[in-house]
Amino acid sequence: MTFLFDSDAVTGVLRHMNGDHTDDNLLIARAFGGEPDLVSATMTGFDGDGGDWLAETADGRSVAVRAPWPGGPITERPQVRREVVALYDEACRRLGVEPRPHS
Template sequence: MTSFPPDVVAAILHHMNDDHTDDNLTIARAFVDPAATAATMTDLDTEGGTWDVVVDGGTRTQTVPWPGPVVERADVRRAVVALHDAAVERLGLPAPEAH
Protein backbone atom coordinates (compact mmCIF):
# COMPACT_ATOMS: atom_id res chain seq x y z
CA MET A 1 0.00 0.00 0.00
CA THR A 2 1.27 3.45 -0.91
CA SER A 3 -0.23 6.60 0.48
CA PHE A 4 -0.68 9.91 -1.24
CA PRO A 5 0.46 13.17 0.38
CA PRO A 6 -2.07 14.42 2.98
CA ASP A 7 -2.99 17.48 0.90
CA VAL A 8 -3.86 15.25 -2.08
CA VAL A 9 -6.00 12.95 0.07
CA ALA A 10 -7.73 15.95 1.67
CA ALA A 11 -8.52 17.49 -1.74
CA ILE A 12 -9.95 14.24 -3.11
CA LEU A 13 -12.02 13.60 0.03
CA HIS A 14 -13.35 17.15 -0.05
CA HIS A 15 -14.36 16.73 -3.69
CA MET A 16 -15.98 13.33 -3.18
CA ASN A 17 -17.88 14.35 -0.04
CA ASP A 18 -19.01 17.74 -1.34
CA ASP A 19 -19.72 16.97 -4.99
CA HIS A 20 -20.39 13.22 -5.13
CA THR A 21 -22.43 12.24 -2.08
CA ASP A 22 -24.83 10.19 -4.22
CA ASP A 23 -21.90 8.41 -5.89
CA ASN A 24 -20.44 7.57 -2.47
CA LEU A 25 -23.76 6.01 -1.47
CA THR A 26 -24.03 4.04 -4.72
CA ILE A 27 -20.55 2.60 -4.18
CA ALA A 28 -21.39 1.77 -0.56
CA ARG A 29 -24.66 0.06 -1.49
CA ALA A 30 -22.96 -2.04 -4.16
CA PHE A 31 -19.79 -3.03 -2.33
CA VAL A 32 -20.51 -2.69 1.40
CA ASP A 33 -24.21 -3.12 2.18
CA PRO A 34 -27.33 -2.63 0.02
CA ALA A 35 -29.12 -1.19 3.07
CA ALA A 36 -26.67 1.72 3.41
CA THR A 37 -28.37 5.06 3.98
CA ALA A 38 -25.28 7.29 3.90
CA ALA A 39 -21.61 7.05 3.00
CA THR A 40 -18.67 9.39 3.48
CA MET A 41 -15.28 8.79 1.90
CA THR A 42 -12.74 8.98 4.71
CA ASP A 43 -9.44 7.83 3.21
CA LEU A 44 -7.74 6.43 0.13
CA ASP A 45 -4.46 4.98 -0.99
CA THR A 46 -3.15 3.10 -3.99
CA GLU A 47 -5.10 -0.03 -2.98
CA GLY A 48 -8.62 1.37 -2.50
CA GLY A 49 -11.00 3.92 -1.09
CA THR A 50 -12.36 3.86 2.45
CA TRP A 51 -15.87 4.89 3.38
CA ASP A 52 -17.79 5.29 6.62
CA VAL A 53 -21.10 3.63 5.78
CA VAL A 54 -24.29 4.07 7.79
CA VAL A 55 -26.52 1.00 8.01
CA ASP A 56 -29.40 0.65 10.48
CA GLY A 57 -28.22 3.69 12.42
CA GLY A 58 -24.70 2.34 12.94
CA THR A 59 -21.55 3.29 11.09
CA ARG A 60 -18.91 0.91 9.85
CA THR A 61 -15.70 1.64 8.01
CA GLN A 62 -15.00 -0.36 4.87
CA THR A 63 -12.23 -0.19 2.28
CA VAL A 64 -13.24 -1.04 -1.27
CA PRO A 65 -10.39 -2.06 -3.58
CA TRP A 66 -9.89 -0.08 -6.76
CA PRO A 67 -10.87 -2.02 -9.90
CA GLY A 68 -7.58 -1.14 -11.58
CA PRO A 69 -4.11 0.14 -10.81
CA VAL A 70 -3.73 3.41 -8.94
CA VAL A 71 -0.23 4.84 -8.83
CA GLU A 72 -0.62 8.59 -9.36
CA ARG A 73 -3.21 11.15 -8.28
CA ALA A 74 -4.73 11.19 -11.79
CA ASP A 75 -5.38 7.45 -11.50
CA VAL A 76 -7.70 8.04 -8.55
CA ARG A 77 -10.33 9.77 -10.68
CA ARG A 78 -10.32 6.95 -13.23
CA ALA A 79 -10.53 4.39 -10.43
CA VAL A 80 -13.46 6.11 -8.71
CA VAL A 81 -15.32 6.41 -12.01
CA ALA A 82 -14.68 2.74 -12.79
CA LEU A 83 -15.76 1.75 -9.29
CA HIS A 84 -18.93 3.81 -9.61
CA ASP A 85 -19.68 2.31 -13.04
CA ALA A 86 -19.24 -1.19 -11.58
CA ALA A 87 -21.52 -0.25 -8.67
CA VAL A 88 -24.21 1.01 -11.03
CA GLU A 89 -24.01 -2.22 -13.01
CA ARG A 90 -24.05 -4.40 -9.87
CA LEU A 91 -27.12 -2.58 -8.54
CA GLY A 92 -28.90 -2.63 -11.91
CA LEU A 93 -29.20 1.16 -12.04
CA PRO A 94 -29.33 3.19 -15.25
CA ALA A 95 -25.86 4.07 -16.51
CA PRO A 96 -24.82 7.69 -15.93
CA GLU A 97 -24.68 9.85 -19.02
CA ALA A 98 -21.23 11.34 -18.46
CA HIS A 99 -18.62 11.71 -15.74
Protein backbone atom coordinates in the same frame (compact mmCIF):
# COMPACT_ATOMS: atom_id res chain seq x y z
CA MET B 1 3.88 -2.17 -0.31
CA THR B 2 0.81 0.05 -0.54
CA PHE B 3 1.38 3.49 -2.04
CA LEU B 4 0.32 6.37 0.24
CA PHE B 5 -0.78 9.64 -1.33
CA ASP B 6 0.27 12.95 0.21
CA SER B 7 -2.16 14.78 2.46
CA ASP B 8 -2.95 17.45 -0.14
CA ALA B 9 -4.07 14.81 -2.64
CA VAL B 10 -6.17 13.00 -0.04
CA THR B 11 -7.75 16.22 1.24
CA GLY B 12 -8.60 17.40 -2.28
CA VAL B 13 -10.15 14.12 -3.38
CA LEU B 14 -12.16 13.72 -0.17
CA ARG B 15 -13.42 17.31 -0.37
CA HIS B 16 -14.55 16.72 -3.95
CA MET B 17 -16.14 13.32 -3.32
CA ASN B 18 -17.94 14.37 -0.13
CA GLY B 19 -18.96 17.76 -1.51
CA ASP B 20 -19.99 16.87 -5.06
CA HIS B 21 -20.58 13.12 -5.16
CA THR B 22 -22.54 12.10 -2.07
CA ASP B 23 -24.91 9.94 -4.15
CA ASP B 24 -21.94 8.20 -5.78
CA ASN B 25 -20.43 7.51 -2.36
CA LEU B 26 -23.66 5.84 -1.28
CA LEU B 27 -23.88 3.72 -4.46
CA ILE B 28 -20.28 2.55 -4.04
CA ALA B 29 -20.80 1.73 -0.35
CA ARG B 30 -24.01 -0.18 -1.07
CA ALA B 31 -22.40 -2.18 -3.88
CA PHE B 32 -19.16 -3.03 -2.08
CA GLY B 33 -20.21 -2.99 1.58
CA GLY B 34 -22.54 -5.96 1.71
CA GLU B 35 -25.24 -3.96 3.50
CA PRO B 36 -28.41 -3.32 1.48
CA ASP B 37 -29.94 -0.76 3.84
CA LEU B 38 -27.20 1.87 3.84
CA VAL B 39 -28.64 5.37 3.91
CA SER B 40 -25.50 7.52 3.75
CA ALA B 41 -21.80 7.20 3.05
CA THR B 42 -18.74 9.41 3.28
CA MET B 43 -15.41 8.74 1.63
CA THR B 44 -12.87 8.72 4.45
CA GLY B 45 -9.62 7.92 2.67
CA PHE B 46 -7.77 6.06 -0.03
CA ASP B 47 -4.38 4.69 -0.88
CA GLY B 48 -2.80 3.02 -3.85
CA ASP B 49 -4.84 -0.15 -3.36
CA GLY B 50 -8.37 1.20 -2.89
CA GLY B 51 -10.82 3.59 -1.31
CA ASP B 52 -12.48 3.72 2.09
CA TRP B 53 -15.98 4.81 3.04
CA LEU B 54 -17.85 5.03 6.31
CA ALA B 55 -21.52 4.30 5.78
CA GLU B 56 -24.56 4.32 8.02
CA THR B 57 -27.48 1.90 8.02
CA ALA B 58 -31.12 2.86 8.49
CA ASP B 59 -30.91 1.69 12.11
CA GLY B 60 -27.88 3.90 12.84
CA ARG B 61 -25.06 1.35 12.64
CA SER B 62 -21.77 2.43 11.10
CA VAL B 63 -20.23 0.21 8.44
CA ALA B 64 -16.66 0.53 7.17
CA VAL B 65 -16.38 -0.20 3.45
CA ARG B 66 -13.13 -0.89 1.61
CA ALA B 67 -13.25 -1.18 -2.19
CA PRO B 68 -10.14 -2.16 -4.16
CA TRP B 69 -9.37 -0.19 -7.30
CA PRO B 70 -10.77 -2.11 -10.28
CA GLY B 71 -7.66 -1.45 -12.38
CA GLY B 72 -5.24 -2.58 -9.70
CA PRO B 73 -2.78 -0.58 -7.60
CA ILE B 74 -2.14 3.08 -8.50
CA THR B 75 0.50 5.68 -7.66
CA GLU B 76 -0.59 8.90 -9.41
CA ARG B 77 -3.30 11.37 -8.35
CA PRO B 78 -5.02 11.45 -11.80
CA GLN B 79 -5.45 7.68 -11.53
CA VAL B 80 -7.66 8.18 -8.47
CA ARG B 81 -10.39 9.78 -10.58
CA ARG B 82 -10.21 7.00 -13.14
CA GLU B 83 -10.53 4.35 -10.45
CA VAL B 84 -13.35 6.08 -8.57
CA VAL B 85 -15.27 6.36 -11.85
CA ALA B 86 -14.64 2.65 -12.45
CA LEU B 87 -15.94 1.88 -8.94
CA TYR B 88 -19.03 3.97 -9.63
CA ASP B 89 -19.65 2.16 -12.92
CA GLU B 90 -19.23 -1.24 -11.25
CA ALA B 91 -21.51 -0.17 -8.39
CA CYS B 92 -24.19 0.81 -10.89
CA ARG B 93 -23.81 -2.53 -12.68
CA ARG B 94 -24.07 -4.49 -9.43
CA LEU B 95 -27.09 -2.53 -8.26
CA GLY B 96 -28.88 -2.37 -11.62
CA VAL B 97 -28.68 1.44 -11.79
CA GLU B 98 -28.20 3.27 -15.08
CA PRO B 99 -24.87 5.16 -14.78
CA ARG B 100 -24.77 8.79 -15.81
CA PRO B 101 -22.40 9.77 -18.63
CA HIS B 102 -18.88 10.80 -17.64
CA SER B 103 -17.42 14.05 -18.88
